[in-house]
Amino acid sequence: MTMTREDVLHVLGPVDDHLIVEILATGATREELEEAYAWLHANDVLGPQLRRQPTGKVAELCEILEGEEEEPDRM
Structure with missing residues (x-):
């Protein structure tokens, strides 16, 4: 099933929109x-x-x- 923005936020908590877009672009579940x-x-x-x-x-x-953990100001 396709992952949504809400799925990313549920797993990771509050994160930068850039990270959400990058994760969704992978097509991962x-x-x-x-x-x-x-x-x-x-x-x-x-x-x-x-x-x-x-x-x-x-x-x-x-x-x-x-990569995001190395740049914590983006999360």
């Missing part, structure tokens, strides 16, 4: 955004040890969200 958010905020040490990394849309969303 809300579930993929939730997974990307979980990847970035997990305290899981096994992921890196197992060399398991996100792929596809989830990886794309992780890159977008990581």
Whole structure:
């Protein structure tokens, strides 16, 4: 199902409109955004040890969200 602006706000909380547009442009689903958010905020040490990394849309969303964390004034 196509993700909406409201879906992005539900998962991430208040964020800049630029970020919302960038996320929606990926064509990802809300579930993929939730997974990307979980990847970035997990305290899981096994992921890196197992060399398991996100792929596809989830990886794309992780890159977008990581870029925003480096520029917190835009969120």
